[in-house]
Amino acid sequence: EVQLVESGGNLVQPGGSLRLSCAASGFTFSSFWMSWVRHVPGKGLEWLANIKQDGGEKNYVDSVKGRFTISRDNAKNSVYLQMNTLRAEDTAVYYCARNPGGNSAYDLDSWGQGTLVTVSS
Amino acid sequence: AIQMTQSPSSLSASVGDRVTIRCRASQDIKNDLGWYQQRPGRAPRLVIYSVFNLERGVPSRFSGSGSGTEFTLTISSLQPEDFATYYCLQDYSYPWTFGQGTKVEIK
Numbered sequence: 001e002v003q004l005v006e007s008g009g010n011l012v013q014p015g016g017s018l019r020l021s022c023a024a025s026g027f028t029f030s031s032f033w034m035s036w037v038r039h040v041p042g043k044g045l046e047w048l049a050n051i052k053q054d055g056g057e058k059n060y061v062d063s064v065k066g067r068f069t070i071s072r073d074n075a076k077n078s079v080y081l082q083m084n085t086l087r088a089e090d091t092a093v094y095y096c097a098r099n100p101g102g103n104s105a106y107d108l109d110s111w112g113q114g115t116l117v118t119v120s121s
Numbered sequence: 122a123i124q125m126t127q128s129p130s131s132l133s134a135s136v137g138d139r140v141t142i143r144c145r146a147s148q149d150i151k152n153d154l155g156w157y158q159q160r161p162g163r164a165p166r167l168v169i170y171s172v173f174n175l176e177r178g179v180p181s182r183f184s185g186s187g188s189g190t191e192f193t194l195t196i197s198s199l200q201p202e203d204f205a206t207y208y209c210l211q212d213y214s215y216p217w218t219f220g221q222g223t224k225v226e227i228k
Contacts, residue, residue, distance in 0.1 A: 035217075037165075045157070045165060045208050047217040061216035062122070095164055106212045107155050109176065111164040 002026040002110040009115030020081040022096030030074040033099035038092035127220035133228040140196040142223045144209035153213035160205045
């Protein structure tokens with residue numbers, strides 16, 4: 001069974017940093033692209049970033065480019081999201097999700113349960 | 122970035138009703154369109170991928186259609202567990218973008 005478990009969400013002050021982790025199990029992690037998606041309470045979903053199987057390609061949405069960094073450790077079956085210069089509007093539930101695909105990613109076919117990030121003074 | 126526009130933003134329906142949700146892309150996205158269901162307090166779940174393919178375990182009352190810029194999700198006979206918010210997502214080009222969501226509520 002595919003399992004994705006996020007951790008690292010917390011209350012952080014504006015301008016602060018946080019690192020989210022997502023531990024994967026139940027599938028060959030190194031064969032899949034991985035994404036981060038967030039859900040702002042009361043609003044919609046926003047795809048943030050994804051990373052290729054070997055970490056050699058990363059893609060970001062403009063709203064986080066330069067502030068957030070996606071990375072992975074295939075030996076630990078984990079993907080990470082380093083979030084810097086956090087703003088109030090980054091308050092959301094953050095999900096990691098698996099992307100099927102080889103050279104190109106598509107879909108988000110399995111999701112974690114999410115971790116809450118609150119940016120507030 | 123490609124903009125995805127869903128309609129309606131919300132709808133009220135009864136168990137057994139046929140429900141249709143639309144999604145329009147700001148440019149041609151070929152068949153790179155999926156639909157996601159999110160129940161309150163839960164993670165999203167892939168329902169339909171590549172316009173019309175049913176994800177494993179999803180009931181056959183869900184179906185998808187369309188191509189290019191116009192897409193539709195249909196629930197043929199609404200069930201209690203289908204009351205949720207539905208999102209379309211284009212994965213044709215980066216950044217991937219979701220529609221704003223359609224909340225399906227109980228009438």
